[in-house]
Amino acid sequence: MQNVEEYLKKNQDRFLKELIELLKIPSISADSAFSQDVLDTAEAVKNALQKAGCDKVEICETDGYPIVYAEKILDPKLPTVLVYGHYDVQPPDPVDLWNSPPFQPEIKKTDLHPEGAIYARGACDDKGQMYMHVKALEFMVNTHQLPCNVKFMIEGEEEVGSRNLSVFVANNKEKLTNDVILISDTGMIAKDVPSITTGLRGLSYVEVEVTGPNRDLHSGLYGGAVANPNNILAKMIASLHDEDNRITIPGFYDKVQELSEEERAQMAKAPFSLEKYKNALSINDVRGEAGFSTNERNSIRPTLDVNGMWGGYTGEGAKTVIPSKAYAKISMRLVPNQDWQEITEIFKRHFEAIAPEGVKVKVKPHHGGQGYVTPIDNTAYQAASKAYETTFGKVPIPQRSGGSIPIVSLFEKELKSKTILMGFGLDSDAIHSPNEHFGIWNYLKGIETIPYFYKYFTEMSMDLEN
Amino acid sequence: MQNVEEYLKKNQDRFLKELIELLKIPSISADSAFSQDVLDTAEAVKNALQKAGCDKVEICETDGYPIVYAEKILDPKLPTVLVYGHYDVQPPDPVDLWNSPPFQPEIKKTDLHPEGAIYARGACDDKGQMYMHVKALEFMVNTHQLPCNVKFMIEGEEEVGSRNLSVFVANNKEKLTNDVILISDTGMIAKDVPSITTGLRGLSYVEVEVTGPNRDLHSGLYGGAVANPNNILAKMIASLHDEDNRITIPGFYDKVQELSEEERAQMAKAPFSLEKYKNALSINDVRGEAGFSTNERNSIRPTLDVNGMWGGYTGEGAKTVIPSKAYAKISMRLVPNQDWQEITEIFKRHFEAIAPEGVKVKVKPHHGGQGYVTPIDNTAYQAASKAYETTFGKVPIPQRSGGSIPIVSLFEKELKSKTILMGFGLDSDAIHSPNEHFGIWNYLKGIETIPYFYKYFTEMSMDLEN
Numbered sequence: 001m002q003n004v005e006e007y008l009k010k011n012q013d014r015f016l017k018e019l020i021e022l023l024k025i026p027s028i029s030a031d032s033a034f035s036q037d038v039l040d041t042a043e044a045v046k047n048a049l050q051k052a053g054c055d056k057v058e059i060c061e062t063d064g065y066p067i068v069y070a071e072k073i074l075d076p077k078l079p080t081v082l083v084y085g086h087y088d089v090q091p092p093d094p095v096d097l098w099n100s101p102p103f104q105p106e107i108k109k110t111d112l113h114p115e116g117a118i119y120a121r122g123a124c125d126d127k128g129q130m131y132m133h134v135k136a137l138e139f140m141v142n143t144h145q146l147p148c149n150v151k152f153m154i155e156g157e158e159e160v161g162s163r164n165l166s167v168f169v170a171n172n173k174e175k176l177t178n179d180v181i182l183i184s185d186t187g188m189i190a191k192d193v194p195s196i197t198t199g200l201r202g203l204s205y206v207e208v209e210v211t212g213p214n215r216d217l218h219s220g221l222y223g224g225a226v227a228n229p230n231n232i233l234a235k236m237i238a239s240l241h242d243e244d245n246r247i248t249i250p251g252f253y254d255k256v257q258e259l260s261e262e263e264r265a266q267m268a269k270a271p272f273s274l275e276k277y278k279n280a281l282s283i284n285d286v287r288g289e290a291g292f293s294t295n296e297r298n299s300i301r302p303t304l305d306v307n308g309m310w311g312g313y314t315g316e317g318a319k320t321v322i323p324s325k326a327y328a329k330i331s332m333r334l335v336p337n338q339d340w341q342e343i344t345e346i347f348k349r350h351f352e353a354i355a356p357e358g359v360k361v362k363v364k365p366h367h368g369g370q371g372y373v374t375p376i377d378n379t380a381y382q383a384a385s386k387a388y389e390t391t392f393g394k395v396p397i398p399q400r401s402g403g404s405i406p407i408v409s410l411f412e413k414e415l416k417s418k419t420i421l422m423g424f425g426l427d428s429d430a431i432h433s434p435n436e437h438f439g440i441w442n443y444l445k446g447i448e449t450i451p452y453f454y455k456y457f458t459e460m461s462m463d464l465e466n
Numbered sequence: 467m468q469n470v471e472e473y474l475k476k477n478q479d480r481f482l483k484e485l486i487e488l489l490k491i492p493s494i495s496a497d498s499a500f501s502q503d504v505l506d507t508a509e510a511v512k513n514a515l516q517k518a519g520c521d522k523v524e525i526c527e528t529d530g531y532p533i534v535y536a537e538k539i540l541d542p543k544l545p546t547v548l549v550y551g552h553y554d555v556q557p558p559d560p561v562d563l564w565n566s567p568p569f570q571p572e573i574k575k576t577d578l579h580p581e582g583a584i585y586a587r588g589a590c591d592d593k594g595q596m597y598m599h600v601k602a603l604e605f606m607v608n609t610h611q612l613p614c615n616v617k618f619m620i621e622g623e624e625e626v627g628s629r630n631l632s633v634f635v636a637n638n639k640e641k642l643t644n645d646v647i648l649i650s651d652t653g654m655i656a657k658d659v660p661s662i663t664t665g666l667r668g669l670s671y672v673e674v675e676v677t678g679p680n681r682d683l684h685s686g687l688y689g690g691a692v693a694n695p696n697n698i699l700a701k702m703i704a705s706l707h708d709e710d711n712r713i714t715i716p717g718f719y720d721k722v723q724e725l726s727e728e729e730r731a732q733m734a735k736a737p738f739s740l741e742k743y744k745n746a747l748s749i750n751d752v753r754g755e756a757g758f759s760t761n762e763r764n765s766i767r768p769t770l771d772v773n774g775m776w777g778g779y780t781g782e783g784a785k786t787v788i789p790s791k792a793y794a795k796i797s798m799r800l801v802p803n804q805d806w807q808e809i810t811e812i813f814k815r816h817f818e819a820i821a822p823e824g825v826k827v828k829v830k831p832h833h834g835g836q837g838y839v840t841p842i843d844n845t846a847y848q849a850a851s852k853a854y855e856t857t858f859g860k861v862p863i864p865q866r867s868g869g870s871i872p873i874v875s876l877f878e879k880e881l882k883s884k885t886i887l888m889g890f891g892l893d894s895d896a897i898h899s900p901n902e903h904f905g906i907w908n909y910l911k912g913i914e915t916i917p918y919f920y921k922y923f924t925e926m927s928m929d930l931e932n
Contacts, residue, residue, distance in 0.1 A: 223771045231707070283693070308696070309776065358751045403686030
C-alpha cells in the first residue's frame with residue numbers, strides 16, 4: 001500500500017472529528033427511549049459509507065433497527081470482503097461513574113495513550129473499530145489501491161443479541177456472497193503485542209423472576225413465616241456453582257471441548273502478569289473454576305454470571321418489606337460445541353426444578369449465540385497475520401477471546417464463509433463500563449493495517465486460483 | 467361513656483373527611499425529596515390536636531423531623547395517659563401496583579369492609595390509628611367526660627427508626643411523665659376477634675455492600691475469571707440460613723427467650739387457618755424455621771430477611787456486565803432478651819468474616835430497637851381488656867406481634883412506664899404494601915373504644931390508691 005502513513009498524517013484530524021460526531025449520538029439499542037437516536041446513527045453510517053466511496057448504499061429495514069448495507073464491486077471475478085460491524089452501543093449506566101459525559105466525547109492523554117484516547121460510550125465497541133474500516137476504504141478508493149470487491153453490513157442490534165440480523169442474512173444470501181468476513185469488534189493483547197482473535201465464546205442470556213406472596217409484605221408481620229423472594233433467589237443463584245466454582249446445572253459441561261495439554265501449553269505462552277491483572281482491577285485475588293488459569297477461565301471455559309439482580313426496596317433509607325418478586329439477569333458464556341439453545345433449555349429446566357415450595361419461578365430466554373473457532377492455517381488468517389506483521393513489525397499471536405459475537409457462527413452457517421477478527425482494542429478500553437475509550441494510536445493503526453489485509457488476501461486468493 | 471355511639475353517628479363523616487385531608491400529604495420520612503411534606507404534616511397534626519381540645523400544643527424541633535407534643539392537664543393528682551403515634555409513612559413504591567394513587571385517598575367497599583375502607587399510604591400505619599386518639603379526645607372533651615390527664619407525642623421518623631425520638635425523650639422526662647403509654651400502631655386478629663398486642667419483636671436493620679473489581683467489567687472478557695459481586699452477595703446471603711431455615715450467624719440465638727410448652731399451647735389457641743393464610747397470599751406453602759408454627763415463626767422467633775437487593779444492570783433489555791458493586795438491605799427481627807446492638811455487631815463481624823477473597827465487604831448499620839413484652843396482669847392491660855369487652859362484647863386475646871416498635875422498650879427504660887398497644891388494624895390492611903387501607907368500621911370502633919380505656923384505667927388506678 002503506497003502512502004498509507006502519509007495519507008493518515010494528512011487526514012487524521014478529520015478522521016478523529018468524524019468519529020467524534022458519530023459518538024455523540026446515543027444509539028442505545030437496549031433502551032427504547034433512544035430509538036430515534038439509533039435510527040439517526042444508521043443514517044450517519046450510511047452517509048459515511050457513501051462519502052468513503054461505496055457505489056451502492058442502502059438502509060435495509062428489519063423488524064427492529066435497520067441494517068446499513070453498502071458495496072463497491074470492482075469485478076465479480078475478484079475476491080469479495082464482507083465487513084461486519086455494529087452502530088449500536090451498550091447503555092452507559094452507571095452514568096455517575098463516568099468522568100466525562102458518555103455521549104460528549106473527550107480526548108484525554110493517559111500513560112498508556114500518550115497520543116490521547118477518545119472517551120465515549122462506543123468509542124471502541126464498536127463505532128470506533130467499525131469506522132476504521134470506513135476510513136480504510138476511503139484511503140484505498142482515493143488512492144486507487146482497492147484490490148478487490150467490498151461489502152459492508154453494519155447492524156444496530158448487536159448489543160441486544162442481533163435479533164433481526166439472522167433473518168436478514170438468511171433472506172439475502174445472494175447479496176451477501178463473499179470470500180471472507182472481516183470484523184473489528186475484539187481486542188489485542190497489547191499495543192506492542194498484536195494478536196488476532198481465533199476463538200469466541202457462545203452466549204445464553206436469560207432473565208429469571210421469582211414470585212412469592214401476591215403483594216409486598218411487612219417483614220415484621222410476615223418475616224420468618226413466608227418465603228422471601230430475595231432470599232430464595234439468592235439461594236438459587238448460589239446453588240448454581242459448587243465449591244470448585246464449577247457450574248452445577250446437570251449436563252452443562254457435557255459437550256464442552258476440552259483442550260489438549262499441548263494446546264493449553266501454547267495458550268500459556270501469551271504474555272500475562274497476574275499481579276498486573278489484579279492491580280488493574282484493584283482485587284486481592286482472582287476467582288474461577290478450579291484447575292484452570294485466569295486466561296483459560298475467561299476464554300476456553302464456560303461461565304455463568306449474574307449481570308443484574310434486583311428485588312424489594314432499593315431506594316434511600318430503610319423499608320421493612322418482603323417483596324412479592326425478585327429478578328436476575330443471568331448470562332452464560334459458552335465454548336465451541338456447546339449449543340446455546342440447548343444450554344438455555346437445560347438452564348430453564350434446572351432453575352425451575354430447584355424452585356422451593358412457596359415461590360413460583362419464571363425463566364425468560366433473552367438471546368444467545370454459538371461459540372466459534374477460526375483455523376489459523378487458512379488464507380484469510382495468513383493474510384491478516386501478514387498485514388499485522390507489516391504494520392507492527394511482529395507476527396500476531398492467535399488468541400481465544402472470552403467474549404461473544406453470536407453472529408459469527410451464524411455467518412459460517414448461512415454464508416459458508418470464515419470470519420477474521422482483526423481487533424485493535426485493548427482490555428483497558430473499558431468497553432461495557434464507565435469511561436469507555438479507544439486509543440487514537442489504536443484507531444489509526446487499524447486504519448493503517450486493514451488495507452494490507454485486502455492486499456494480501458487478494459494476492460493469496462488469486463495465487464491459489466492460478 | 468355516655469353518648470359515644472350517638473356522637474360518632476353525628477360526626478363520622480367529618481371524622482373521615484379530616485383523616486382523608488391528612489392522608490393527602492405524602493409524609494415519606496425515608497425520602498428527603500418529601501421533607502417539606504413531612505413538615506406540613508406535623509403542622510396539620512398540631513392544628514388537629516388544638517381543635518380537639520388540648521390546652522398546650524407545640525412543635526418540638528429535633529435534629530431530624532419535629533415531634534408534635536400536646537397536653538390537657540385536668541389535675542396533677544389524676545392519672546396521666548401519654549399517647550404516642552407517628553405522622554410519617556412508608557414509601558409507596560412500587561407505585562404501579564396501587565389501584566388508586568397512594569396520596570389520593572379513596573373509599574372502596576370490600577367483602578371484608580362492606581362499610582368501606584380508606585385506601586391510601588398511611589391510612590392504617592399510622593395516620594389513621596393515630597387520628598383515632600385525636601378524635602377520641604375531642605369526644606371526651608366536648609362531652610365533658612375526659613376522666614384524667616392526657617399527653618400526646620406524635621413523631622415523624624418512626625418509619626426510619628425514630629432517629630431523634632430517643633434524644634427527645636431523654637431530655638424531656640419531666641414533661642413526659644405519665645402513668646401509662648397508649649399506642650395504636652398494631653393490629654387485631656379479626657373484626658370479630660379483638661386482640662391486644664402484648665409482645666413486639668426487636669429489629670436490627672443493616673445495609674451491606676460487596677465490592678469486586680474497581681469498575682464494571684465486560685462479562686465476556688472477564689466472566690469466570692474474577693469474583694462477580696452479584697454472585698458473591700447471593701452466596702453470602704444464602705449462607706445465612708441453614709437447611710432448617712435457622713440463622714447461621716454464630717451466637718445469634720444465644721439469648722433467645724424460649725417459650726414453655728404451656729405458653730406455646732396458649733398461643734396455639736388463637737384462631738388461625740393455614741389454608742386461608744396461604745390463599746390470602748397466593749402461595750402454595752409457607753416457609754420458616756423448622757419445628758415452629760407459622761404464628762410462632764412470625765412472633766416469638768427471630769428472623770433475617772433481605773428487604774432489598776440490587777447490583778448490575780436492572781434496566782430494560784440485556785447488558786453483559788460484571789458489576790463493581792452489589793448491595794442488600796437486610797433486617798433481622800429479634801425477640802425479647804436479644805439486644806439489637808449486640809446482634810448488629812455479630813452480624814457485621816460474621817458477614818465480614820465470610821467474605822471470600824476477591825471482594826471487599828462493608829456493613830452499615832441502619833437502625834434498630836429492642837423487643838418488648840407487656841405483662842397481662844397489670845392495671846393498664848386490664849383496663850384495655852375491659853374497654854374492648856365493652857365495645858366488642860368479647861374479651862380480647864393477648865397476642866404477640868412480629869412487628870417492631872423500637873421506641874416501646876425505650877419508653878420503659880427512660881420513662882419507667884408500661885405501654886398498652888391497642889391496635890385496630892387488620893393483617894389484610896396491607897401496611898407497607900401497595901393498596902394500604904383502613905376499614906371505616908375499624909377506624910370508628912377505635913374512636914369508640916379508646917375513651918373506655920381512659921375511664922376504666924382512671925377508675926382502677928384511683929381504686930388502687932384508696
